[in-house]
Amino acid sequence: MVDNPYYTHEFHGDYELVDIGRLDLEEGGVIPDCHLAVATFGTLSPEKDNAILVTTWYSGTHQIWRDAYIGPGHALDPEKYFVVVVDQIGSGLSTSPHNASGENAGIAMSRFPKVRIGDDVVAQERLLREHFGITELQLVVGGSMGAQQTYEWAVRFPNRVRRAAPIAGTARNTPHDELFAKALIEAITSDPGFAGGEYASNADVADGLKRHAGIWAVMGFSTEFWKQEVWRALDFTTKEEFVEGFLEPYFTQMDPNDLLCMAWKWQHGDVSRHAGGSLEDALARVTATTYVLPIDEDMFFPVRDCAPEQQLVAGSELRVLNDVLGHLGLFAVNPEFVPQVDRHLGELLGTKV
């Protein structure tokens, strides 16, 4: 276990840590005492029929959803819905390599078992059912790795999911994404300070985390983002200042093992394993009304990788989001981004199912 002030209420505001007990993992490992960090917004109706699940992306938590996507006036409106954001395993808030202690002491740091998207979804289903009594979701929505979880939900629990909105992500990870995540992993693990995952502090791995940020700079935004110097809107005067003042601090505050846990999970996201490797058969299970929302300038979940999956989901629609930021449009920095998400999610929530 490593102390890291980033993963605290001070930085992440209100959330509840819910103990869901032992979690047996797809890859054979076990989390003896799994806790999920959960932030909720709104009130669950007496019929428990107004719940929305939000899943989180690589390095992201409920914080960005709370700050940018959820609230009065948004499609994710707490006055109407009970919105549950569950931070993924390895996020640093839920059970993760850096915080494993007590009953989980045996899986701390480098000993943390491999976790799959499916494990998160199984854990979330248990949490919703046992802790909140929720067995039906009006909507599952998430971006990037959150989209992977959204697809997993729709394929694994079709009867629980009325609507699904995977944003900027795929049901089966692409080979290009697998290689991209590999480059990110190697940027971290190659740092001598990483020490095979047994560093004393994330600061020991600062160089690796900065290189990891540098690769995000190349792939996370679009070429056009850099050409148009969109970062000036964030009050930086050079792109170097933006990288050093925004991207690097964003990642260096995080835990290396936690990022690696998520990166491996991202690499191996694949709903087709539910249907013997057939993506077509797996996505044929989806009964949720589904809007697939790629971002037009995304360098690694391009529209043409998302559209073929959408076409395998009966009755689904492709709704392309426009953002020069590319994949990291998810940061909601562009004031024109969230209104697009709201419009599509609003229409989706307005469909009768």
Next chain:
Amino acid sequence: MVDNPYYTHEFHGDYELVDIGRLDLEEGGVIPDCHLAVATFGTLSPEKDNAILVTTWYSGTHQIWRDAYIGPGHALDPEKYFVVVVDQIGSGLSTSPHNASGENAGIAMSRFPKVRIGDDVVAQERLLREHFGITELQLVVGGSMGAQQTYEWAVRFPNRVRRAAPIAGTARNTPHDELFAKALIEAITSDPGFAGGEYASNADVADGLKRHAGIWAVMGFSTEFWKQEVWRALDFTTKEEFVEGFLEPYFTQMDPNDLLCMAWKWQHGDVSRHAGGSLEDALARVTATTYVLPIDEDMFFPVRDCAPEQQLVAGSELRVLNDVLGHLGLFAVNPEFVPQVDRHLGELLGTKV
């Protein structure tokens, strides 16, 4: 100086090392005794009016041009033209960090001075004039960093260049490319075996060179290349085998300091410095008939970065090359790539100027 069997005639076939003497560099450094590796094809006419200059890209040499682009039946036809391929400074064949010795011993390895695209072009002009008596070029053509040199030629020596064909590269490096090259640089320099540039063998930096190859895997090819598993055409059965059996050996045989010399040069390519920072004014100097040839699937020299530059060159044409390989289509692995290059270069050479 480091022994490296890759940079020999055994691996690179015939080429001549031409001593062009002292080269004063733009950034203030000096190469006391600069040698350029030169491979020629065909015969210079008595009037010395049939010369074509080919410039080289990052990590590439005359070898790929000889093997894939030059020969009877190609636009670069030695039966008609005297084709001169000059390996860039830092290529490992021309004067480079790893081979600096004798009079250049003082600039070996980590002490090698910063070299700019303009230094290469000045050196090439001297070589062509003093060694071959060539003062007029029917065509300058090069890909990627070779395109940077092509633009530099057309801007710096407009009266010497009748036609120009920059392939998959830009006149002014983009900020995204600067960041991409930075990620490549850091993959190498972060290897403890790099030892500040004073390693005893490139093998000491194998891990860093492999990470460097891993980033090329993400950016060098297109997402579609990986999705379509185009690497199967090269007789690999998994993408991991392709990375480990093709991309990694390609780079690990090379010299780290040489790659870094080229990477810095690539980052700083910019013809606008000839016109006080105005790209428009710089490209207005071009009198060569110019075809700009981006590759449609290029992840880091996308068509939309090349087209605006083309529009600044009077009377030029945009000729887009189609290749799912993306930037590394330049490797000429796709049998449909070189015929496109030949068609455009053939038409360009057929224009009266």
